[in-house]
Structure formats: C-alpha cells, structure tokens
Amino acid sequence: MSTLNSIVSILFDGLAYAMFLFIVSVGLSVTMGLMGFVNLAHGAFAMAGGYLVLTLTGSMGLPFPLALVVTFVTVGAVSVPFERILYARLYKAGELDQVLLTIGLAFMAVATYTYFYGPSPRTIRLPDYLMGQIDGGIRSFPVYRVFVIAIGAALITVLWYVFERTNIGAKIRAAVDNRRMAQSIGIDVDRLFTLTFAVGSGLAALGGGLGIQLFGLNPSFALVYLVFFLLVVAVGGLGSFKGTLAAAIILGVCDTFGKYKFADAGGFIIYAVAVLILLAKPAGLYGRE
Amino acid sequence: MAGNSSELPAAGMPGKSGQAAAMRARAVAYLANRQRFRLIEGLPWALAIAAYFAFPDRMTFGSQILLMVLFALSLDLILGYAGIVTLGHAAFFGIGAYTVGLMASRLGWNEPISGLFAAAAVAGFAGVASGALLLRYRGLTLLVLTMATTIMLQEFGNLYHDLTGGYDGIPGLEFAPLFGRFDYDLYGHTIYLYALGVLFVMFMAVRRIVHSPFGAALAGIRENVARMHAIGSPVHGRLLTAYAISAAIAGVAGALFTETNAVVTLGVFDFDTYSAAVLVMLILGGAGRLYGAFAGAVIYMVLQDYLAKLSPSFWQFGVGLLLVLTVLFARNGLIDLFDRFIALLKRTARR
Numbered sequence: 001m002s003t004l005n006s007i008v009s010i011l012f013d014g015l016a017y018a019m020f021l022f023i024v025s026v027g028l029s030v031t032m033g034l035m036g037f038v039n040l041a042h043g044a045f046a047m048a049g050g051y052l053v054l055t056l057t058g059s060m061g062l063p064f065p066l067a068l069v070v071t072f073v074t075v076g077a078v079s080v081p082f083e084r085i086l087y088a089r090l091y092k093a094g095e096l097d098q099v100l101l102t103i104g105l106a107f108m109a110v111a112t113y114t115y116f117y118g119p120s121p122r123t124i125r126l127p128d129y130l131m132g133q134i135d136g137g138i139r140s141f142p143v144y145r146v147f148v149i150a151i152g153a154a155l156i157t158v159l160w161y162v163f164e165r166t167n168i169g170a171k172i173r174a175a176v177d178n179r180r181m182a183q184s185i186g187i188d189v190d191r192l193f194t195l196t197f198a199v200g201s202g203l204a205a206l207g208g209g210l211g212i213q214l215f216g217l218n219p220s221f222a223l224v225y226l227v228f229f230l231l232v233v234a235v236g237g238l239g240s241f242k243g244t245l246a247a248a249i250i251l252g253v254c255d256t257f258g259k260y261k262f263a264d265a266g267g268f269i270i271y272a273v274a275v276l277i278l279l280a281k282p283a284g285l286y287g288r289e
Numbered sequence: 290m291a292g293n294s295s296e297l298p299a300a301g302m303p304g305k306s307g308q309a310a311a312m313r314a315r316a317v318a319y320l321a322n323r324q325r326f327r328l329i330e331g332l333p334w335a336l337a338i339a340a341y342f343a344f345p346d347r348m349t350f351g352s353q354i355l356l357m358v359l360f361a362l363s364l365d366l367i368l369g370y371a372g373i374v375t376l377g378h379a380a381f382f383g384i385g386a387y388t389v390g391l392m393a394s395r396l397g398w399n400e401p402i403s404g405l406f407a408a409a410a411v412a413g414f415a416g417v418a419s420g421a422l423l424l425r426y427r428g429l430t431l432l433v434l435t436m437a438t439t440i441m442l443q444e445f446g447n448l449y450h451d452l453t454g455g456y457d458g459i460p461g462l463e464f465a466p467l468f469g470r471f472d473y474d475l476y477g478h479t480i481y482l483y484a485l486g487v488l489f490v491m492f493m494a495v496r497r498i499v500h501s502p503f504g505a506a507l508a509g510i511r512e513n514v515a516r517m518h519a520i521g522s523p524v525h526g527r528l529l530t531a532y533a534i535s536a537a538i539a540g541v542a543g544a545l546f547t548e549t550n551a552v553v554t555l556g557v558f559d560f561d562t563y564s565a566a567v568l569v570m571l572i573l574g575g576a577g578r579l580y581g582a583f584a585g586a587v588i589y590m591v592l593q594d595y596l597a598k599l600s601p602s603f604w605q606f607g608v609g610l611l612l613v614l615t616v617l618f619a620r621n622g623l624i625d626l627f628d629r630f631i632a633l634l635k636r637t638a639r640r
Contacts, residue, residue: 103612
C-alpha cells in the first residue's frame, strides 16, 4: 500500500508541477516556434505575474481567482509594447542579440522587483476554500494542487481547441511550419506574433501567480525557473503544443520523483532526463528536425 | 560581429601557377600583417602596470579584474571568433577553480603555477568531452544544454558537499610562495603581478591563435558554416579544438580565482554572476576583437565596484540597461564605438 501511495503522490504532485510548467512555457514555445526568437525574459513575465497577484490579493483585497484573471489580462497587455518596441527590432538579428537583449530585460526586471518588494521570499494567503485536503479514497489530496491541475486541464482544453479547431490556430500552425509560405499566402505573421506573445506572456503571469503557493516567490524566480521553462520548450520541440505538454509532464513528474526519492541528488534528475532526451532528439520530442 | 573577414584577399579563379603563387603570397602577407604588433596594443598593458603604482591598496580587486579579463578572453575565442553562443561558460571556470581548490585542500598540492597547468588540463578535457557532444547542436538546444550542464555540475558539487564544501566552499586555502620565493602580502601586490603575468602569456597565445590560419577558419565558420563545409573544412573538429582551448583558458582563470581569493565556493557555477556576467563583459567591450575582453571586463568590474556598493539591485538594473542599450545601439561594443568616434574626429579635422 505504501508503494502505491508514494506512486500516487509522485504522479499527483508531479502533475500539479507539470501544469505549472505547461501554463508558463506554452506561450514561450509558440512564440519561439513562430519567430525563432530566444526570449530569456519570459521568466520575468511569470515573476511579474506572481507579484501582481500578490499585490492584488493583498493590499487591494481582490479574491484570488479574480486576481489571476486580472493578472493574465494586465501582463498580457503590458507585454505588447515590449514586443512592439524592443523585440520587433531583433526578429532578423542573430540569436546572440536576442539572448543579450532579453537577459538584459530579465536583469532589469529582477532589480526592479527587488527594489520594490525586497529580496526575501513572499507567500500568499489563499482563500479558505483552497486550503485543506480532499479525501481521494486511498489518500487525501491538497485542494490547492487539485485546483492547479483543474486550471491546467481547462487551459489545455481551451488552447487545444484554439490551436486545432479555429482559424487563428490554423494560421499559427501554418506560420510555425513555414513562416515565409504563410506570409506569401497573406497571413500577417507579425500581428500573429504580437497576439501569441501577449497571450503567452499573460499565461506565464498566470502561471507565476499559481506558482506562489507551490514554490514561494522572490525576484530571482525570473532567472532560476527560466531554466525549467527553457528545458520544457527545448524538450517538447519549438512551437509544438503537444510537445510542450508532453515535456511538461515528463519533466514535472521526473523532478518530483527525484526530489521525493533521492533527497540530495534529486535536483539532478530533471536536468539529466532533459539532457538525455535532447541528445537523442536535438529538435525535441515533437520538433521539426 | 563583423570581424576581419571583409579584409580577406579577393579570391580569383586559380589560373596559371604563377597567378596561384601570387595569390598564395598575398594570403601569407595578409596573415603576417594581422600578426604585426601595433603600438596601441601596448596601451592596456601599460595601464595595467600603471594601476599597480597608482592604486597600491586595491591590488586584490585589481587581480580579480585581470582574471575576469582572462575569462572573457576565453569566451571571445568561441563566441567572438567561432560564433558559438553558450550560456554555461562558468562550467569551465568552476572546474578550474575546484581543480586547484581540491588539490590544495585534499592532496596538499599547493604550488600555484603547476596548479594552473592542472586546471587547464582538467578544464580542457571537460571541454573536449562536453564539446564532442554539445557542439553538434545549435540554437536553443545548445543554449539549454550548456546552461543545464553547468547547473548539473553545481548540483553535483552540492551532492558531494563533504568534498567540495557545498555553497560554503573550501575556505582558508593556502598556496606556496610563487616560484618558491615570492610570498603573498596582505595588499595583494604579488597576486596582482602574478595574475598580470599569467594574463599576458595567455593573451599572447590567444592572439597567436586567432591570427593564425586556424583562427581564420573559425571566423569562416562563424560567417558562413555551409561554405566552410563546402570547401572541405573540418568544421566540427575546428570548433571542438577552439572549444577545448577556450575551456582550458577559462579553467586557468578559475584557478587564478581560487588562488587569489584563497577560497572557492559553488557560487563559481552561478549563471548570473559568472556565465552571464562574462558574456556581458565581452559584449560590452566588443566580441571578436581581442582587446574587447580587456575593455569590457575592466569597465564592468569597476562599475560593479562603485554601483553595487550603493545598492546591489541598482547595479543589476544598470547591467540590464547597459546590455539592452549595447544590443540596440552599440552592437560591436565600446571599442568599436570608440574607433568610430576617433574616425569621426579625424574626418572633421580634415575638413
């Protein structure tokens, strides 16, 4: 029974972590797939979302779910001028320029948030209905993680529908496959990029808000978790919805497994798994060679 | 990153043998000309020596600047010349630092100069091993792999914290006097001259490498890898060689770090303080031009020294802003900006 119990907790907690990784990374994957733009400031949008949720629920007194929605919209909207003014200038530049610009932005974001919120980790006060445990038969599950998984599942459904069943999703897939061909048949890839960038940044912010309770929040979040987001995108394959989801689940569960089973060496496993997958499939699980 | 490739002699069709010989002579003359020392190259070294007399009480800090110059130089070889974008160069810096640290603390081997050779060997070997695997990849995959392997090294060090001292590090290392004669003073005078000497030797070695036909081949790979394949250049081998040399030099820089600070912690593998910082230094000074590493590291370290004292987050914001501005407005670094400014002055003076 205890083996089953530990398998269930690894899968459950791993899945909650995977949903967090997916929500934050999916936008990064699609924008990288569209423009090949290496965006190392993506973690900064997630961090910004975390702090916005903190402020909204704290001093503004907004209910947590509403704060998540407001954060999604606000950060998504704020990301547009960044994209138009800064990112757009470097679409045709090499990856080094993109790396440097976005590291610069990430540093500025970390410094700004350290200045205003201080360097120490912050926690959030959740509403009562998200605290506590749900009885799940063989064991009980924390309500909050169930909530994260539910939001993740809902977003996966919505995004899948948009991606696979709508006109705009078809345009995005076409542009990821072959940008020049898509442009030549009249798809406005620049506008498409702005749109996915805004939605992706908003989702990252939403993920950042959801992550506070799971990991705590401090300004170095923008750089520390960036590695995981990049791993998910690279392992999944650029621009692949399915790949991002698969990679998030594999890495989330493996990381949880490592941390639960090997206290000291646990941090190792997520990197080892990711590196092995990438060595075998350089373009990622569902990437195009 | 437009290097010297535009100065290459125009290649015609190899017609008669006389014509080929003439072209060969022109190519040799071009390579020899690149090697020639210019007077201006003495300037940074003169300044480094002047600093020794001007700031006698800041020599420990001075030696930190010099070893960061060396670290940035090692990155220049692969980033500026060969065009390999890596986010994990601190791996080799850290390996070098720990080679010396572990030798001194666990094996009792504390002779500094042989320590540098050991660090170069271990880091160079790590460069060959990781390069053989990683250099086949490009783009995001390479960025992520270099970043992930560096973090894995850090985690590995943390796992064996009995050996490495974890994030507290191995403190209180002691090193034997230099050449068995010159002991270390409190103000770091010996250390400074030692670091300067090591930097000079390594700098001249890198200078020789980038101006050699091998260096020209690296620039070719950076500018147009498909064409280098087409003319039969062993691209992977060339990149691997450059990567190993760069790793060895970064290892020496790391070894100097341990020897000058008498302590080493797992912080040497940090992304923002080393892997990213060295990238910033190089870009600030100008990649693909030897003295860019020099200028960038000095400016970065001095600014950091002033601004971080005021407020660490102020400094970090400044670095970020500097990077953004450099990418947008001074893509080839400050030395290039300076060159263009001088050229502008000359043009105005002529009028």
